[in-house]
Amino acid sequence: SKGKLVLVRKFTAAEAATLAGFIDLVRRHGHALAAEISPDHFPALEDVLREAGPDSLIFTLSIRTTDSAHAIGSYRRLTENLRTLGLNAPIWIRNTAGTAVLGDPSFLSKLLEASFLSGSLLCDGVGDFISIETEADPVRATKLAYNVLQGAGARISKTEFVACPSCGRTLFDLQTTTQRIRAQTGHLKGVKIAIMGCIVNGPGEMADADFGYVGGAPGKINLYVGKNCVQYNIPQAEADARLIALIREHGKWVDPDPVPAAAT
Ligand code: SF4
Structure with a gap:
């Protein structure tokens, strides 16, 4: 059977028509769109999103937006935007170099950065998926993600x-x-x-x-x-x-x- 693809793309306030086109594209082919829309750009795209509804849509951010001291604030604003619009779509918490505060390459720092961002949001009830993109080794990144999920009580996978x-x-x-x-x-x-x-x-x-x-x-x-x-x-x-x-x-x-x- 054919797997479902998730297309990830950033959209700015000027790209309402492009966003509508991408939503149509993924729906026609049975895939999903992970839309990265900064809270500042969100209002300009609301009409398209309201019209489209939540099917096949995921929302995410890969950077801390300028209005927030930490990416936690950016995700909270995104969550509020979706709630105000009544759009019940999943949120993907991405831990990236752009959401990190220090960007220190040590494993401990990656663990702490991921715990702050994903852990805080999960404890608030925000987030449906997480990814740790600061760790290049996929096995270690997955292990780290499970540790964060367990620490936040979102998914218990071990003792x-x-x-x-x-x-x-x-x-x-x-x-x-x-x-x-x-x-x-x-x-x-x-x-x-x-x-x-x-x-x-x-x-x-x-x-x-x-x-x-x-x-x-x-x-x-x-x-x-x-x-x-x-x-x-x-x-x-x-x-x-x-x-x-x-x-x-x-x-x-x-x-x-x-x-x-x-x-x-
Ligand atoms: S040994 Fe006893 S008092 Fe000391 S830290 Fe452990 S539980 Fe606490």
């Missing part, structure tokens, strides 16, 4: 971990323990696991975790289901297996996908 920052009270090596538990349970979509260094403040800071792994005493772990401690002072060496057994008991365990054999 969520909550860990305390550790302090003088911490009763085990928080970093290696978190890594070890993550390696065994990181495939449990939608399960939230808290790993806390002590029982003094840990249980109160587990937020709404489904399961908790909490330092009870030196070399001993307490396991929680929600806010309830269900196993006390179990030897740390047994705690990972007991946590997994507990997750199974509560019907939240699935076996990880088998690792595919290496090609020869």
